[in-house]
Amino acid sequence: MSRVGVVGTGVISGTYLEHLAQLPGVEVVAVADLDVSRAQTVAAAYPGVRALSSDDLMADPDVDIVLNLTIPAAHAPVHQAALQAGKHTYGEKPLAVDRAEAEPLLKLAAANNLRIGCAPDTVLGTGTQTARAAIDRGDIGVPTAATAAFVTPGHELWHPAPEFYYQAGGGPLLDMGPYYVTSLVTLLGPVRRVTGRAGRSQEQRKVHTGPRAGTTFAVDVPTHVTGILEHASGALTTVLMSFDVWAARLPRIEIHGTEGSLSVPDPNHFDGTVELATATQRDWTPLPVAGGYAGAGRGVGVADMARAIRTGEPHRADGALAYHVLDVLESLLEAAAQDQPVDVASTVDRPAAVPLGASPETA
Missing domain, CATH: 3.30.360.10 (Dihydrodipicolinate Reductase; domain 2)
Incomplete structure (x- = not known):
């Protein structure tokens, strides 16, 4: 089970939290937001979820994956903080506001044997x-x-x-x-x-x-x-x-x-x-x-990445794909x-197809 800490509790967080609660292999354990009261309100709606500061969430040993739902300008800094804290990280699109911000994230993740993933997982x-x-x-x-x-x-x-x-x-x-x-x-x-x-x-x-x-x-x-x-x-x-x-x-x-x-x-x-x-x-x-993935919703890419971390396989909504996009x-x-x-300087392989009847926990 991969434990997820969410940074950013704005509009999009609701659908992520709703669907992650139904997905195998992942569990949301903490949320953080610049608006502390908003994070507290979100945490109160989900039993077992704690409201923390962003710094405390990054340092929390109970968090394995940081889910980055901040505004685009904050995507790269939050990803970087998560990677530097030894956490895998997955975020909303785009990966960063530009290539200059995004490329170091891929290098940092690779150097520390960490995963970086990015929406959209609708595909x-x-x-x-x-x-x-x-x-x-x-x-x-x-x-x-x-x-x-x-x-x-x-x-x-x-x-x-x-x-x-x-x-x-x-x-x-x-x-x-x-x-x-x-x-x-x-x-x-x-x-x-x-x-x-x-x-x-x-x-x-x-x-x-x-x-x-x-x-x-x-x-x-x-x-x-x-x-x-x-x-x-x-x-x-x-x-x-x-x-x-x-x-x-x-x-x-x-x-x-x-x-x-x-x-x-x-x-x-x-x-x-x-x-x-x-x-x-x-x-x-x-x-x-x-x-x-049948009946999928926002967050299935996080579950797909969590499974890949456990099995050592590539995950589909990965940083290389997000960087190329x-x-x-x-x-x-x-x-x-x-x-x-x-x-276009970069390239990427097409991610593996999702077979009919697959579950993010097994495929």
Whole structure:
């Protein structure tokens, strides 16, 4: 059993705590937050969970894995503190706000024989994994192209404190892009070159909900990014990530090959229906579930990592994958700023598929 200490008890922590309580091989034993009262309130809702300061949580011998649910700007410092304390660490995406912050984390983890993992773990669910199984068994022939789109008017419409979505480490590309690019790498393999364009429609935005409704804040990052990812396999993916679109009818992800096409469900969710159309059957046909952790929720990547620690096997939502995804996203922004293609320096193997019927404790 791996004992988990959570740093950061904001909005996303609730779904993690709910699902971790149901997963095998992991147990949440402590929480910490800059807002001590918030950590105490969260701890009180879960028997056996203690509210600690962040420093005390890092030093606690009862904590094996630090789950880092802080804002993007704090991801790298909290990961570093956990690794320096001799803890394995797993965090929300992105791994860090940029490659310069992220790369030392991988080196520190490797030097100390520690694991580092990173969301999204949605790709371990039945949605993306069923699409992976279809590609691997040749349902669409050789993959040649893909499209990926996420568009919304912006998170300030629902989040009571949305500023961090518009600061370094945020924006549609670094906030939602990790879901899409992690899924694309899982399905099509690593990316070797990118090109793109980026812009923003507003210099300031307004909070729409909560006690600060009506207040404005600055926008520091691009809010509309589009580009092309050239995978090492030769497949080309067209991406669109935007906080500037009020309404659209766009598929989340489609994968196209020499013999057919796949419609892949929302990579921000664990499940969903995968549909197949082929040269001989042009109508979209739902595919039966063929892989992935059934009924998965946020935190399954932590359980997958905990199992891998016990068995000595690789874990799937690992730091190398998260670093490559961050490298792709940062390279896309650089390509837009430089008005030219940018080579992606890193690479990574596709993580192992999750077999049909697998449990995070055994597969």
